[in-house]
Amino acid sequence: MINVGILGAGRIGKVHALSLKKIVGVNVKSVADPYLDEEWAISQGIENRYKDVDAILNDDSIDAVYICTPTDSHADLIIKASQKGKAIFCEKPVDLDISRILKVQEILKENNTLFQIGFNRRFDKNFKKISELVKNDTLGNLISLKVVSRDPSAPPRSYVESSGGLFLDMTIHDFDMVRFLSHQNITEITAKGASLITDYGDIDIDTAMLTMTLEDGSFAMIENCRATTYGYDQRVEVFGTKSNVNCKNVFDNSVEITNNEGTSSDKPMYFFLERYEDAYYQESVEFVNSINNSEKVSVGIEDALESALMAVAAKKSLEENRSVTINEIREEFNIKVK
Known part of the structure; x- marks a missing residue:
């Protein structure tokens, strides 16, 4: 026990x-x-x-x-x-x-x-399937990868003040997803951002677009926003030389109503607790199995560090209006460059 x-x-x-x-x-x-x-x-x-x-x-x-x-x-x-x-x-x-x-x-x-970091999206069955498709060459050579992540409602100013900013608080999950789905590290980031929907633009952005170069020269893009009018927007597209794969939003049900006014359906699941309920369970299953079997976890301190480095690079890119390499950030902290 x-x-x-x-x-x-x-x-x-x-x-x-x-x-x-x-x-x-x-x-x-x-x-x-x-x-x-x-x-x-x-x-x-x-x-x-x-x-x-x-x-x-x-x-x-x-x-x-x-x-x-x-x-x-x-x-x-x-x-x-x-x-x-x-x-x-x-x-x-x-x-x-x-x-x-x-x-x-x-x-x-x-x-x-034994240490595991809570990047729960790796344990979502849909994203896990895409990661496997990339790994087994079903998609061929990677050309581009896109992650869309938009929250249903913006957090209060008090939360944002201590969050570390959008990149360390929100985008950090998406940085990890890019690494998980592509099986590569990011080498360079260009970030653009603005405060378009909230009243705390004096302390942080609420919307961001990031373009990244991966180790093999392919590209990734992350699109973030602190709020939508239609629920929790979580989508992924991966494009390769052999095929293209999409992961769409998850809904409470798949019922569509069609009448003379058009077709309608439910909005996506409203928040992360509902959307990733099974992923939270699966990440704990892995943690427990790792303890029982004395095995290394699949997502540990190295992954936490990599995503944090990417967040720092993104912040620097936004502030200095230029592309920033991850190795530049590594050198700042005396970390061996890759």
């Missing part, structure tokens, strides 16, 4: 707790949150309920922790959990500072810690 402690029981912490409870051989033993919803925790049969995360970190009976706290606490909690010998699952990002991510990477390596 794997005993798990949940650090942070907000929206995403509850999602992970529910996913873990479906997995045989897992016991969500403890949860910690300064504003813990006691009624919810009791209803889930969670034995230990704390306000302080240290109560879980210091418990030798806890085998693994899920870090679902605010971003600015992730790095410190990863380091503490690693030093306590826990397997670690952490929501993205590891930190907003590349230097801190490098420190975390060093500690994880020193302690031989």
Whole structure:
């Protein structure tokens, strides 16, 4: 039996707790949150309920922790959990500072810690299928890849102020998707962005278009927006020399109504919790299997670092109105260039 402690029981912490409870051989033993919803925790049969995360970190009976706290606490909690010998699952990002991510990477390596980062979209069955098609050469040589990711509603100013900005908060998932789908790293990024739909343009953009060059010279594009009028817009297209593949939006149902006024259907699923419900479950299944089988996870600290480097490059491109190579960012932080 794997005993798990949940650090942070907000929206995403509850999602992970529910996913873990479906997995045989897992016991969500403890949860910690300064504003813990006691009624919810009791209803889930969670034995230990704390306000302080240290109560879980210091418990030798806890085998693994899920870090679902605010971003600015992730790095410190990863380091503490690693030093306590826990397997670690952490929501993205590891930190907003590349230097801190490098420190975390060093500690994880020193302690031989099993670590998984929460890039849940890799575990969506549709995106996973596309990744497999690219890998087995069904599409031939890659020509271009496009990711569209638009949220249904913009977050409040208070959230944006501490988020690290659009690229580190939102686009970071899409950077990882480009790497996952193409099986390549990005070498160069050109980013354009503006505040077109929100009233906090003084602190961040809400819309972005990014073009990227991949290792083999092919291209990728990411389109982001903080809000739509029609739900959670998540689409992918990959174009190769042999074929083209599309992944369209997911709907609650596929019913179409046709009459003399035209054809209508439901809007896409409204938010990420519904759209990626199964992906959250599948990423926990992999994490648990990795613990049980002493295997390396498929998405770890290296992937967290790569996507963060891309986010920093995108921010620099936007600010300086030029293309930026990932190796330029690597050199800034004394990371070996690729």
